[in-house]
Amino acid sequence: MSQTLRRGPVTGTAVKKPPAKNKPFLLDLYATAVGKKYVMAITGLIGIGFVIAHMIGNLKVYLGVVNEGGERVYDADVYGEFLRELLVPILPRTYALWGLRLLLIAALILHLHAAYTLTLLNRKARPVKYQSPRDYEVANFASRSMRWTGIIVLAFLAWHLADLTWGWVNPDFVRGAVYRNLDASLSRIPVAALYVVANVLLGIHLFHGTWSMLQSLGVNSPRFNQWRKAAAAGVATLIVVGNVSFPVAVLAGVIEFDGDAITCCVEGEHK
Amino acid sequence: MSTLTNITLKVWRQDGPDEQGRFETHQIPEIPAEASFLEMLDFLNERLVAENKEAIVFDHDCREGICGTCSLMIDGRAHGPQHGTATCQLHMRTFASGDEIVIEPWRAAAFPIIKDLMTDRAPLDRIIEAGGFITAATGGAPDANLIPIPKPVADASMDAAACIGCGACVAACPNGAANLFTGAKIAHLNLLPQGQAERFQRSEAMVETMDEYFGSCTNHGECEAACPKEISIDVIAVMNADYLKSKLKNRKSLSRT
Numbered sequence: 001m002s003q004t005l006r007r008g009p010v011t012g013t014a015v016k017k018p019p020a021k022n023k024p025f026l027l028d029l030y031a032t033a034v035g036k037k038y039v040m041a042i043t044g045l046i047g048i049g050f051v052i053a054h055m056i057g058n059l060k061v062y063l064g065v066v067n068e069g070g071e072r073v074y075d076a077d078v079y080g081e082f083l084r085e086l087l088v089p090i091l092p093r094t095y096a097l098w099g100l101r102l103l104l105i106a107a108l109i110l111h112l113h114a115a116y117t118l119t120l121l122n123r124k125a126r127p128v129k130y131q132s133p134r135d136y137e138v139a140n141f142a143s144r145s146m147r148w149t150g151i152i153v154l155a156f157l158a159w160h161l162a163d164l165t166w167g168w169v170n171p172d173f174v175r176g177a178v179y180r181n182l183d184a185s186l187s188r189i190p191v192a193a194l195y196v197v198a199n200v201l202l203g204i205h206l207f208h209g210t211w212s213m214l215q216s217l218g219v220n221s222p223r224f225n226q227w228r229k230a231a232a233a234g235v236a237t238l239i240v241v242g243n244v245s246f247p248v249a250v251l252a253g254v255i256e257f258d259g260d261a262i263t264c265c266v267e268g269e270h271k
Numbered sequence: 272m273s274t275l276t277n278i279t280l281k282v283w284r285q286d287g288p289d290e291q292g293r294f295e296t297h298q299i300p301e302i303p304a305e306a307s308f309l310e311m312l313d314f315l316n317e318r319l320v321a322e323n324k325e326a327i328v329f330d331h332d333c334r335e336g337i338c339g340t341c342s343l344m345i346d347g348r349a350h351g352p353q354h355g356t357a358t359c360q361l362h363m364r365t366f367a368s369g370d371e372i373v374i375e376p377w378r379a380a381a382f383p384i385i386k387d388l389m390t391d392r393a394p395l396d397r398i399i400e401a402g403g404f405i406t407a408a409t410g411g412a413p414d415a416n417l418i419p420i421p422k423p424v425a426d427a428s429m430d431a432a433a434c435i436g437c438g439a440c441v442a443a444c445p446n447g448a449a450n451l452f453t454g455a456k457i458a459h460l461n462l463l464p465q466g467q468a469e470r471f472q473r474s475e476a477m478v479e480t481m482d483e484y485f486g487s488c489t490n491h492g493e494c495e496a497a498c499p500k501e502i503s504i505d506v507i508a509v510m511n512a513d514y515l516k517s518k519l520k521n522r523k524s525l526s527r528t
Contacts, residue, residue, distance in 0.1 A: 025518070029518055032478060033448075033482050034478050034482075034487075034510070034514050035514075036487065037487065037488065037511070038511075038515065118487045121446075121486055121487050122445075122446035122448070122486040122487055122489075125379060125380050125446055125484075125486030126378055126379050126380060126447040129378065130347070131283070131294065131375060132294075132344070132373040133347050134347040134348075134445075135347035135352075136491075136493060137348070138491065138492040138493060138495070138496045139445060139493050143489065143490065143491045143492075144445070146489065212489065212490040214508075215488075215490045215504070215511070216490070216511060217511065217512075218508045218509070218510075218511035218512025218514075219512075220505050220508030222505075
């Protein structure tokens with residue numbers, strides 16, 4: 001054992017002086033991984049809020065036909081029109097809705113960008129993988145598959161918009177006729193299956209996402225910490241049960257469009 | 272005294288930082304169950320030296336779980352299958368006769384392999400240098416309990432201070448993040464009155480130094496499971512909260528625009 005170990009230059013001994021901070025506050029914060037996690041958490045929270053509100057709004061389909069101004073219309077259609085007329089007359093029609101949509105689009109873009117850059121950072125942090133199998137103890141399927149559930153849910157989102165917002169892939173699309181379009185789309189069994197699968201994946205994403213969000217935001221109190229995982233499970237269950245019920249209800253005939261029963265709306269106008 | 276027989280070791284051998292590494296298989300025909308894991312490696316090394324072969328290089332020092340020098344990824348787990356202990360506190364009785372044990376060094380860009388199972392964990396020192404200290408008056412020893420600290424606060428701080436800086440959190444993290452280490456150091460000092468003077472400078476400097484070397488946290492919790500001192504990932508939440516606060520406060524107090 002005559003050999004001596006040669007090691008490279010010492011990684012550095014002096015404390016690096018922080019560079020002069022002249023970036024705007026938010027960009028400065030976003031430059032670090034912890035800051036990016038704040039962005040992931042806040043944009044994720046916006047997403048969770050949207051998904052819950054969307055699910056609750058969809059429950060309107062179970063109210064069926066209502067009497068609105070002397071006309072028999074589907075309550076879901078009335079709700080759709082309500083969203084377009086949000087804050088009217090303070091704002092012109094659809095302005096408030098577009099404001100909310102822009103918020104969601106911005107949140108989605110930031111969420112994706114932060115996820116992408118953090119993933120690159122993480123790959124760089126371990127360029128040589130473990131050469132023997134790892135034995136993960138607590139990392140669960142949800143936490144390990146965030147990237148994949150996220151990408152699949154994103155692809156589903158594109159389909160969902162093409163199906164029920166733009167009507168490109170909907171066999172019988174009438175703009176503004178929420179109930180009719182929903183029935184037309186989900187009556188196709190493969191499409192109903194797609195909605196079920198996508199929503200289960202969304203639930204898995206939200207299970208880890210909700211808990212992770214609380215941790216990233218530094219929400220830490222000995223009184224509540226034990227409830228964080230339970231809250232995450234609650235959010236995920238709520239979304240999955242609510243959203244999966246729609247394709248099931250359509251296939252079971254609970255939701256069935258009946259053109260004769262109503263005077264429907266086209267282009268958001270009640271005829 | 273019970274004895275284990277026929278242990279097969281698959282050990283990572285690497286001649287230098289830039290050399291190609293490989294697994295090498297060694298047989299341990301007989302080992303007392305009371306031997307520690309590192310003693311088992313010592314036995315093997317004595318045999319290798321007697322056979323005129325090169326001994327396996329691994330980190331170790333105090334061998335009682337307080338110095339944080341030993342490492343080793345044993346069967347895919349940092350510090351081996353036993354919870355709440357470092358590799359040096361792991362004993363062969365944890366294994367069974369005929370077992371195959373795979374030993375790998377910790378892998379992270381920040382921890383380059385020096386040789387075989389030994390890695391350079393200096394980036395953890397860089398994080399400490401950035402803020403892991405307090406300013407204290409020198410001179411005669413101060414009276415005990417001169418600064419009153421509520422017991423639960425002292426306990427929380429002490430739990431974080433248990434960190435021995437071994438780097439198991441980085442090794443276990445799927446992302447190679449050092450958030451548990453940095454969080455423990457920040458929580459340890461930021462919770463105490465003595466740590467308040469540098470609290471916000473510390474939080475910002477340590478997090479940003481960590482950023483230069485390590486990955487990011489995705490809240491799997493693997494670090495907590497691997498930590499030989501069982502430090503809770505709650506310290507990461509403490510760090511996250513204090514980092515945002517420090518970004519705001521430092522801006523104000525240092526008049527950064």
